[in-house]
Amino acid sequence: MRRCAALLRRSWSSGGGGGVVGLRRQPQFLLRLPSYADDAQRAVPPMVASAFAAISLPRTFSSASSPSGSTSMHLVKSEEQFDGVLAKIRDESAPAILYFTAAWCGPCRFMSPAIEALNEKYPHVTTYKIDIDQEGIQDKLMELRIDSVPRLHFFSKGQKVDEIVGADIERLKHTMDRLYK
Secondary structure, eight states, rough: OHHHHHHHHHEEEEOOTTTHHHEOOOSSSSOOOOHHHHHHHHHHHHHHHHHHHHHHHOOOOOOOSTTTTTEEEEEEHHHHHHHHHHHHHHHHOOEEEEEETTTTHHHHHHHHHHHHHHHHHHHHHHHEETTTTSOOOOHHHTTTTSSSSSEEEETTTTTTEEEEEOEEEEEEHHHHHHHHO
């Protein structure tokens, strides 16, 4: 109790005139309040920012197909189309990527420009964008064990050769360079 009273006495001082009316609060220490710019710098780690800056594309916030009209990215809209894509990947043995995404997924929106840029860099690789919220594909998603997004499955010669779970742009670039160069 005495300790509390001593702290209170030290933190309050008389502002002249005496009495309760003249008391005012003296700051014990200065607390620097962060600005919005500080919050923005902390929100994006430097490694991620540099990886994103290297791509230099406008950021799109959509789960829809590529706005640039890229022919190597296709939006899968039904279970029949999804089955056809899987059969095509196995039969033709062409390099392909299955990109599982959702419109509400922030990391998916973060990855979208990187995937579009890499699509243009590797036009021989076909990317199939699958929105997990599409009606009728839930059974197929359970069969493939798709339980989180963003998720990318990489195919080469008809076989799945790699998988990325999460928004890892550096790993995406390295995987594409390693598999499809």
